[in-house]
Amino acid sequence: MAGRQLKEIFRAYHARDDLAFRRAALEIIEEEQAKHHNALARDLQKLLVAGGRPVDSGSTVVVPLPPKDREGEWDLGEVREPNRLFDDLVLHPNVATALEGIVDEVRKWPSLDAAGIPRRQKLLLQGPPGCGKTTAAEAVAGELGRPLLIVRLDAVVSSYLGETASNLRRILDYADQAPFVVLFDEFDALGRSRDDASEHGEMKRVVTAFLQMTDRYRGPSLLLAATNHPTLLDEALWRRFDEVLSFGLPSVHQIRRLIRLRLRSVSHTGMEIDRYASTLRGLPHAAAEKMVLDARRNALLRNSPVVEREDAEKALPLITSRPW
Numbered sequence: 001m002a003g004r005q006l007k008e009i010f011r012a013y014h015a016r017d018d019l020a021f022r023r024a025a026l027e028i029i030e031e032e033q034a035k036h037h038n039a040l041a042r043d044l045q046k047l048l049v050a051g052g053r054p055v056d057s058g059s060t061v062v063v064p065l066p067p068k069d070r071e072g073e074w075d076l077g078e079v080r081e082p083n084r085l086f087d088d089l090v091l092h093p094n095v096a097t098a099l100e101g102i103v104d105e106v107r108k109w110p111s112l113d114a115a116g117i118p119r120r121q122k123l124l125l126q127g128p129p130g131c132g133k134t135t136a137a138e139a140v141a142g143e144l145g146r147p148l149l150i151v152r153l154d155a156v157v158s159s160y161l162g163e164t165a166s167n168l169r170r171i172l173d174y175a176d177q178a179p180f181v182v183l184f185d186e187f188d189a190l191g192r193s194r195d196d197a198s199e200h201g202e203m204k205r206v207v208t209a210f211l212q213m214t215d216r217y218r219g220p221s222l223l224l225a226a227t228n229h230p231t232l233l234d235e236a237l238w239r240r241f242d243e244v245l246s247f248g249l250p251s252v253h254q255i256r257r258l259i260r261l262r263l264r265s266v267s268h269t270g271m272e273i274d275r276y277a278s279t280l281r282g283l284p285h286a287a288a289e290k291m292v293l294d295a296r297r298n299a300l301l302r303n304s305p306v307v308e309r310e311d312a313e314k315a316l317p318l319i320t321s322r323p324w
């Protein structure tokens with residue numbers, strides 16, 4: 001660990017500057033990764049995300065396991081320790097600022113409550129596939145040091161009349177017991193009955209039921225819904241959310257930043273990042289990330305510790321010719 005980073009950490013402690021602390025800590029983690037000290041890097045990452053709680057022995061808040069459906073067959077949710085932070089994402093500045101604002105606000109809910117100002121507690125993340133909606137939800141949980149409760153909508157949605165609504169009630173009651181970040185991922189699935197995947201009226205009905213159920217939700221959890229289905233917006237259902245964050249395809253500049261970010265702790269030489277970014281124009285963030293992963297895999301398969309131009313060249317056409 002460089003003396004510079006140590007000094008930065010001490011300075012950040014004295015200034016109570018969380019951001020500077022995190023930045024220095026992340027640099028240290030990346031350095032350890034680069035040295036292939038994988039176990040140490042993973043432990044440090046967990047400590048950073050979980051705010052020093054002993055992650056493996058469970059969170060400090062003891063909550064029962066997530067509920068099951070009426071038959072006791074399916075888990076309606078899954079609790080996960082988040083593994084991401086905002087630094088891991090490349091976002092449009094407006095979305096980044098909005099997310100940071102939400103995290104700050106959740107920390108200040110008690111002051112808002114005391115002042116009688118309504119909390120923003122129910123957010124919709126919308127945008128095309130692979131642009132970071134799910135990852136952003138995880139990063140919000142990571143920044144807040146809260147566990148992520150991922151609602152299993154495939155289990156929540158039931159073909160029995162009224163059962164979808166009672167499953168929703170069960171999971172919301174559960175989210176009342178501790179401060180989670182709750183993610184209703186692929187939220188549009190809520191209206192898809194198991195019998196008929198395309199029934200539009202049903203979608204509106206169940207989503208509306210969800211919105212009514214959560215209208216007066218003042219529990220300790222932050223509720224996030226994510227969708228890449230524009231129909232929700234056509235139906236003006238977005239108005240019932242406290243905030244809508246629109247994730248878009250990355251600009252060439254953002255693709256370049258993402259490639260650099262994913263290459264940060266990787267030894268590489270001869271990479272033409274600007275050209276790769278232009279070639280990936282119009283594709284989601286997930287494509288740029290996969291390009292780097294594929295190039296790293298190619299290097300590893302030729303037993304090279306260094307990722308070289310040929311590894312990226314080989315990866316690119318496969319990325320641009322597949323659907324995203």
Ligand SMILES: Nc1ncnc2c1ncn2[C@@H]1O[C@H](COP(=O)(O)OP(=O)(O)OP(=O)(O)O)[C@@H](O)[C@H]1O
Nearest residue numbers: 089090128129130131132133134135228285286289
């Ligand atoms: N904005 C971003 N910044 C950095 N990495 C990203 C970003 N968006 C996506 N990725 C990477 O791409 C992968 C897929 O992203 P994610 O699952 O968050 O997309 P999504 O918007 O939820 O897509 P879908 O609509 O298909 O659920 C992740 O591994 C993530 O690391």
Ligand SMILES: [Mg+2]
Nearest residue numbers: 133134185226
């Ligand atoms: Mg997703």
